[in-house]
Amino acid sequence: MKSNFSKFIEDLENSQKKFWNEKYPKMGFDEKKKYWLASTHKGMRTQGEALGDEYSEFSKGWYDFAKEHEPDFDEIFDYVTKNLGFEFDWEEYNKRIEN
Template structure:
């Protein structure tokens, strides 16, 4: 039995809409919103892939340090505000991902940490990135 989806706020996430589309009949407008969300996700994936394949490999050491400094600082700040645990950004899966993108990540990270502007707990970091 199919149910009509109630009119919903356009701020629903792609995942919510996708889940709803499996359980309800969507209107043309809702299908259009879903397609736009899918297109945005695909465009984001292509942009990220392009960055890692075409831009990042040409970065100098200083540019790589600046990139990782901004990424780590933003991630820790965001996680700290959202979860009160800034180290929750770090995990074995995260570490594996960054090592795939930057094989020399460990030596770069040693240069990034002093630039973060706050105390960094290396023991906590190492505990988080170990495979469990």
Template sequence: MINKLTDKGKIVKKYIDFETRLLVVELIKNNSNSIHFVTINSRSGELIPVEERSGFIDYSEKEIPAKRHNCNIVICREVNNSTGAEFFVPNGEIMLSKKSIAFSSKRHEGIEADFNEAELLKEREESFWLNEYNNYSRSKKIEYWLSNIHHGMRIQGEATGDKYSEFSKAWYNYVKSREPDFDSIFIAVTRQLGFDFDWNEYEKRKRV
């Protein structure tokens, strides 16, 4: 089965998942720059399609205590049907960190630790927007967004070959919620990016 997968793309990694004992193959499919997760029955060697994983993986909700926040965390697994990746989802909110990725050859470090880390990051983020960013001058705001967007486009370009994948409807709604005058600031930012900005591509991406 693994030999057949090489016809579909380049295998990046393969391992026995610690929790499910399934063979997981991570590969970059032909004509794609994203990693796809393929599951194989480690006993029979048969491919397990995403829609049939429920026969091998427990997707039911589980409760674990979060002592730092004096509450329980409701954990479940969710599948990205496009890539086959799976994530632990605490309280219905996906936390895109390495520890939230469900497939792993090792025992997970702990969902509670991941949850606590995410909550701490949220607190720091809110503090930044309320106590620091709101006091920026317009030129300082332009400087902030220039650094942020230039970095994001460079990382996306290196990772996927598509620097405009930095932009999306969810991204646009978020930045507008943080900076109501974002559109005006963004015009100033694009003039300093160091390349000809494709406004048509940007407008298309921010609507999807």
């Protein structure tokens, strides 16, 4: 019998797979831009508050995942960085996604 925590993790993983495999591919380009803008803004804010490093959410693995699920990710992310509401540090970002 699975523990409640194991069941929770399994349900979460299944929900994420369903989003990326079923819902995300059906989204229009503008919806995808909005998704990535909201996700990036929330992630950077959360990481900044929790760790004092808003760029800690970015990594090579994160970037590879994004590119795997969104072939136009670089174009979308350019839009995202221009609409975050603060100046985006491309140098810091590039250091994170290269390692």
